[in-house]
Amino acid sequence: AQSVTQLDSQVPVFEEAPVELRCNYSSSVSVYLFWYVQYPNQGLQLLLKYLSGSTLVESINGFEAEFNKSQTSFHLRKPSVHISDTAEYFCAVSDLRGAQKLVFGQGTRLTINP
Amino acid sequence: NAGVTQTPKFRVLKTGQSMTLLCAQDMNHEYMYWYRQDPGMGLRLIHYSVGEGTTAKGEVPDGYNVSRLKKQNFLLGLESAAPSQTSVYFCASSLGRMNTEAFFGQGTRLTVV
Numbered sequence: 001a002q003s004v005t006q007l008d009s010q011v012p013v014f015e016e017a018p019v020e021l022r023c024n025y026s027s028s029v030s031v032y033l034f035w036y037v038q039y040p041n042q043g044l045q046l047l048l049k050y051l052s053g054s055t056l057v058e059s060i061n062g063f064e065a066e067f068n069k070s071q072t073s074f075h076l077r078k079p080s081v082h083i084s085d086t087a088e089y090f091c092a093v094s095d096l097r098g099a100q101k102l103v104f105g106q107g108t109r110l111t112i113n114p
Numbered sequence: 115n116a117g118v119t120q121t122p123k124f125r126v127l128k129t130g131q132s133m134t135l136l137c138a139q140d141m142n143h144e145y146m147y148w149y150r151q152d153p154g155m156g157l158r159l160i161h162y163s164v165g166e167g168t169t170a171k172g173e174v175p176d177g178y179n180v181s182r183l184k185k186q187n188f189l190l191g192l193e194s195a196a197p198s199q200t201s202v203y204f205c206a207s208s209l210g211r212m213n214t215e216a217f218f219g220q221g222t223r224l225t226v227v
Binding site for chain 2: 004006009032042043044045046049051090094099100101103104105106107
């Protein structure tokens with residue numbers, strides 16, 4: 001069984017400031033790792049994923065996340081945020097095999113202040 | 115390309131009433147999932163399906179039933195709604211096998227009074 005912990009339920013930052021959203025996971029088997037974003041009143045969209053290979057993965061809108069196996073973490077970072085990044089962010093893991101069910105963290109609400 | 119479509123988008127039920135939520139995907143995906151989203155709890159898996167005619171229980175299946183008679187549709191039923199089932203419900207689908215990206219619908223906001 002897997003579990004995911006997002007250490008911050010809310011993160012307020014000023015526009016153009018850097019941000020880090022923390023995610024730790026627990027699993028007895030190897031997993032895939034994901035960050036999903038949910039804009040207000042919408043469904044979830046995949047932001048980025050780690051399947052294998054390079055431990056640093058990037059999204060098209062400037063976010064990046066680094067897989068750290070020893071610390072079982074997959075923190076999300078962005079060097080300079082914009083108002084449009086205001087959303088809720090979910091970290092998730094899934095099995096490599098079987099039904100590949102996603103197990104989600106509690107979510108982190110990112111609020112960007114002008 | 116519509117992706118994953120959920121019907122209805124909003125619904126208010128009285129305790130004890132029944133209803134069915136419909137999820138339809140047009141991507142020929144094998145795997146489909148139903149999640150519920152509650153504040154501070156993230157998304158939790160209710161039921162899932164790995165192919166037409168198959169269903170399995172997730173983390174929080176009690177009070178719900180599902181059916182997947184056609185590959186493109188995954189139905190979630192509430193036989194006797196309870197206030198604890200007030201939530202936002204999301205359907206998702208994925209190709210399955212080694213491709214694990216899940217695509218989500220826009221959600222159904224259900225209130226049970």
